[in-house]
Amino acid sequence: MRFFILGVLMLLALVIQVALTEYIQVWGKKPDLVLILIAINGFLRGTREGAFSGFAAGLLKDLISGNLWGVGVVSGLAVGYASGFAESRLFKENPVIVFGVIWLTSFLGQLVSYILLSMTGLGLAPGIAAWQIIIPTSTYNALLGIVFYGRYYRSVQKGLLSSEAKV
């Protein structure tokens, strides 16, 4: 059941990101809602589920966006695994830590995307990529992530996304 809900949430996040961009973008920068979901889920569930959900979400993103196949998958996998790595090591109820985890994993995901895209001929200077895309997107993701984190955390603890939830 929770995997089904997680899948629906990822699809919903992707649809919002694609179709309602003008309502969520700030100074021309849009948040990566799917990546936020991967980071939060990985942080609360650990490396195994984090990596798996990151892989699945990245695949969905590549499929819908018409991206180069693999960029979304690899960056999603990296974000899910990295946030899962923090699961058993960091305190989950501190918003500063949550902000830091989402920011760092977003940064990592964007960096992986940049390296892969540069290898396929994106032609974007590292400075421009860092200051105009990677850092603003990571910051926006982290700010938006802490807004949704509390609700998601409660749902994972004893709601529809908890391990014990039945149909």
Added chain:
Amino acid sequence: MRSFTIKNALLTIAILLLVVFTVQNAGKEKELNAVEGFLRDSLAPVYQLMNFTGQKVQGWASYPAALLEASRQNEQLREKVSRLEANARQDEEIRQENKRLKRLLNWQQNEGQMYDSVVASIIARHPDNWFGTVVINKGMEYGLKPNMTVITPTGLVGRIINVSSNTSEVLLVTDPRSGVGALIQKTRAPGIVEGIASGSIYLRMNHIPANIMVKEGATVVTSGQGSLYSKGIAIGAVVDVNKVASGLFKVATIKPFVDFNRLEEVMIIK
């Protein structure tokens, strides 16, 4: 018998007199006598008090009912206001769309007469900040093909990179993968306009010969030469110009005429 007759006669006369008196005074305003006036004046405050008390009692008695009625009316008015506000928002949206479409139609009938164009709406954007692409709601069914030029009345938007039956993907000029053959309109200085980053509000014009003067504010248009884009479409205005390290070329920063963050309808030149 006799006394009875006199009595009857007197009574009859009295009644007749009374009738005559009443008929005569009917319609005339009667003046109060002293006793009547005194009584009326004395009772006036009592009347007033009774009247006031009656009104108050009626008010108190009907207060809960009035309160309920006011509450019901309030609810109805709130609903009405919400409905009217929603209608106003919808009307505003239609008005804005109408304005934009009128502008497109006006352009098609005037400046765009030489082009065979199709109007389309943007339905999706690329989910990442890396790429500047949008999806429009028209495709092969409208005769659209890859590499067709996409514009708005204010300037160049980009070109179609792939099509499906009902949609097309447009590569915006702000995408770092985009390159447009361009000219400075007045001096005819050539160059290549490239995207910097998808969310950036500026473009970069590279390979401008160093010996040609380029002024700030100069308009940049598509060159059409060896390019996928039609000739003479406005791209933007020069914001600043610098020489590259080699000294052979200049590079200019261009502010596009199109606001890519608020793009809703476009035209595709067939």
